[in-house]
Amino acid sequence: MKIVFFTNFLSLFILNGLFAANVVVNHTVEKNSEKNEYRVTSVFLGASEAEFAKVSFKIPAGVNVITPSSGVNVSKKESDGVSFYSFSVGDEGVTTVFYIQPSAQEDISIGVKFVYAVGESKMKPDIENLVISIGSAEYPLYQGVTPEDNSFVIKDLSNKTSYALVVAEDKESKLIAENKVSKEVTEKIERISDSGNYSIQLLSLSDYSDIRVMEFCIKHKLKTGDLIKRNVGNLTKVSIGTYDSKEAANSAKMKMISADALLYDAFVVKLK
Numbered sequence: 001m002k003i004v005f006f007t008n009f010l011s012l013f014i015l016n017g018l019f020a021a022n023v024v025v026n027h028t029v030e031k032n033s034e035k036n037e038y039r040v041t042s043v044f045l046g047a048s049e050a051e052f053a054k055v056s057f058k059i060p061a062g063v064n065v066i067t068p069s070s071g072v073n074v075s076k077k078e079s080d081g082v083s084f085y086s087f088s089v090g091d092e093g094v095t096t097v098f099y100i101q102p103s104a105q106e107d108i109s110i111g112v113k114f115v116y117a118v119g120e121s122k123m124k125p126d127i128e129n130l131v132i133s134i135g136s137a138e139y140p141l142y143q144g145v146t147p148e149d150n151s152f153v154i155k156d157l158s159n160k161t162s163y164a165l166v167v168a169e170d171k172e173s174k175l176i177a178e179n180k181v182s183k184e185v186t187e188k189i190e191r192i193s194d195s196g197n198y199s200i201q202l203l204s205l206s207d208y209s210d211i212r213v214m215e216f217c218i219k220h221k222l223k224t225g226d227l228i229k230r231n232v233g234n235l236t237k238v239s240i241g242t243y244d245s246k247e248a249a250n251s252a253k254m255k256m257i258s259a260d261a262l263l264y265d266a267f268v269v270k271l272k
Contacts, residue, residue, distance in 0.1 A: 022046035023114060023125040029132055030142040038100050038132060039142050042112070045093040047123070050116035053086040053094050057130075058111030064101040068218050081111075089116065105135030142221055154210070157271065158231040196242035198249040199228055200256065201269045208236035220260050228271070239269060246270075 023046040030039040040057075047053060055073075059065045059081040067075040073084040073096060084096045094114075102108055110130040116123050155162045203216060213227065228239045243249035249268040257263050 031139040033141040049118045050089040053116035056083045056113040057081045062103045066099040108132045154227045156229045196244045198243040199239035201239040203238040
């Protein structure tokens with residue numbers, strides 16, 4: 001019996017090792033062109049059998065970390081970094097996104113841990129630290145908003161007005177996914193005249209929410225200064241940009257899709 005038990009244990013250990021060895025992680029670092037902030041996107045592949053996964057990033061002291069307010073995975077701030085929990089892995093793997101704001105120009109070594117479960121087995125592949133060189137390396141620039149850019153303008157074609165939305169802390173509001181709290185504050189502003197009849201539609205919502213739109217823009221790195229809101233029947237349609245021709249709008253749409261394939265469902269609409 002002892003020999004059989006040892007054989008089973010050894011087989012399980014080898015099987016776990018094979019699963020863990022197949023995990024590959026790809027990191028992408030992008031720099032904000034306007035402030036000292038870096039967007040870190042990590043994709044963990046090779047754990048399609050996983051029923052649950054947890055990714056932890058250990059952030060050094062002196063580096064502020066921000067997590068987006070939306071996404072497929074649940075994020076949680078930790079005392080030494082941030083963790084992400086995924087309850088659906090599949091072939092697309094686990095994708096995590098967070099932002100860092102370093103206080104000094106030096107290399108930052110971020111510890112990375114990836115733990116996932118296959119049946120009753122827990123896999124812990126060895127993942128190398130992510131090293132980000134601050135100030136001395138050239139990273140691609142990103143132009144989109146981040147969770148700290150907490151205000152934007154929406155043109156409402158239904159009532160011919162525009163308003164600015166600000167997301168502010170409110171300790172008495174109910175908690176949202178990341179244990180943060182928020183409230184909506186709106187301020188009417190002077191309407192900017194429209195310069196085109198065509199736009200790129202992003203969303204069609206039966207239950208409209210300004211914060212939901214803001215989270216969508218954060219997730220897809222969309223600039224929010226040119227959003228348009230229209231009420232059509234019982235739906236609220238949200239589009240971005242105004243263009244003089246359908247061809248110009250289609251060209252802009254294709255550029256947008258090439259930057260983010262998840263925006264493939266966007267399409268051109270006529271506003272007037």
